[in-house]
Amino acid sequence: MYKSLKENFKYLEIPDVTNQIFLILISVISFVFVDRFPERIIIPVINAGLCLLIIYFVSHYEKKPETIKTHRSFSRFLRFWYPGFMILICFKEIYLIMISLDHGLYDSQLISIDQWMFGLNPTEYLSRFSNPYAVEFFQIIYGLFYVMMVIYTMELYLWHRYEELKYAIFVGFFGFYLSFIGYLLVPAIGPRFTLHNFHNINLELPGIFFADKIRYLIDIGESIPGNVTNPQDFAQRDAFPSGHTILMILITYLSHKIRSNSFYFYLPFTILMIFSTVYLRYHYVIDLVAAVPVVLITIFVAGKLYGERIKFGGKVLPQTLNDPKRK
Numbered sequence: 001m002y003k004s005l006k007e008n009f010k011y012l013e014i015p016d017v018t019n020q021i022f023l024i025l026i027s028v029i030s031f032v033f034v035d036r037f038p039e040r041i042i043i044p045v046i047n048a049g050l051c052l053l054i055i056y057f058v059s060h061y062e063k064k065p066e067t068i069k070t071h072r073s074f075s076r077f078l079r080f081w082y083p084g085f086m087i088l089i090c091f092k093e094i095y096l097i098m099i100s101l102d103h104g105l106y107d108s109q110l111i112s113i114d115q116w117m118f119g120l121n122p123t124e125y126l127s128r129f130s131n132p133y134a135v136e137f138f139q140i141i142y143g144l145f146y147v148m149m150v151i152y153t154m155e156l157y158l159w160h161r162y163e164e165l166k167y168a169i170f171v172g173f174f175g176f177y178l179s180f181i182g183y184l185l186v187p188a189i190g191p192r193f194t195l196h197n198f199h200n201i202n203l204e205l206p207g208i209f210f211a212d213k214i215r216y217l218i219d220i221g222e223s224i225p226g227n228v229t230n231p232q233d234f235a236q237r238d239a240f241p242s243g244h245t246i247l248m249i250l251i252t253y254l255s256h257k258i259r260s261n262s263f264y265f266y267l268p269f270t271i272l273m274i275f276s277t278v279y280l281r282y283h284y285v286i287d288l289v290a291a292v293p294v295v296l297i298t299i300f301v302a303g304k305l306y307g308e309r310i311k312f313g314g315k316v317l318p319q320t321l322n323d324p325k326r327k
Helices: 002-009 014-033 039-062 074-101 107-118 122-127 132-158 162-185 198-204 211-221 243-257 263-279 285-309
Strands: none
Touching: 002 039, 014 039, 014 074, 014 162, 039 074, 074 132, 074 162, 107 122, 107 285, 122 263, 132 162, 132 211, 132 243, 132 263, 162 243, 162 285, 198 211, 243 263, 243 285, 263 285
């Protein structure tokens, strides 16, 4: 079994190894710092299983002849799309770790920074411009964020630009993983809980048709039960830095670099989405500012790992662990 595992391991590429490293990192944090059971044990056990599944998914597909790889199959789907499931799983694992640790929140410090920069609280200032049509528009924009990475990577997937797809997925989830580390270091819940009354948001930011429903679905995704008196105790500590800002800037960057013909769609969408995070009270402005160095680090690391071997808009050389061009 060990020999088979070692043989399959050589098929892993840069994104696959990065996923496994992050799963191991979360497992170590859980085992060392979390006192609560079963979180302390169950997270490392789940992640060990996920690491083995990644090796299986990747090797099962990459062993196939090139003529077979282009055929539509479930193994091809798993090989390219498993990182999306990893992000969701890691997002919830980080949440469990933070709830277990409960080392306090940094919202007051973030509020002070915003006040220092602007002399006021931006979300409170924007409240005077609340308009149902604007709220409806920006809530839809904010909600669409959750499918934007899928839409973008689907472009490359349908065009059979698989190596560029791997690079794009790596850039996206690496940026996300850096934001997860930010959540652990600076846990914060955002201005809708601290500067505003969370229970009055639907009244203070009313929409037209879909705003309340989209807001409700987002709250569920962020672990906030309905009709609780203390929603701040359940909320994800994911305000700093803004993952929305990180991912949308990276998608815009990728759409330009990989020449996917969608740059002029993603650029205005990203600008509107970034504004919506403050207008709808999800983020402080400093959360958006903190996203910039994360984006730059992500692009720098991706450039170092892939170097000149990636030829955007044309043939992209494979990046397996046993690729002699990596040496």
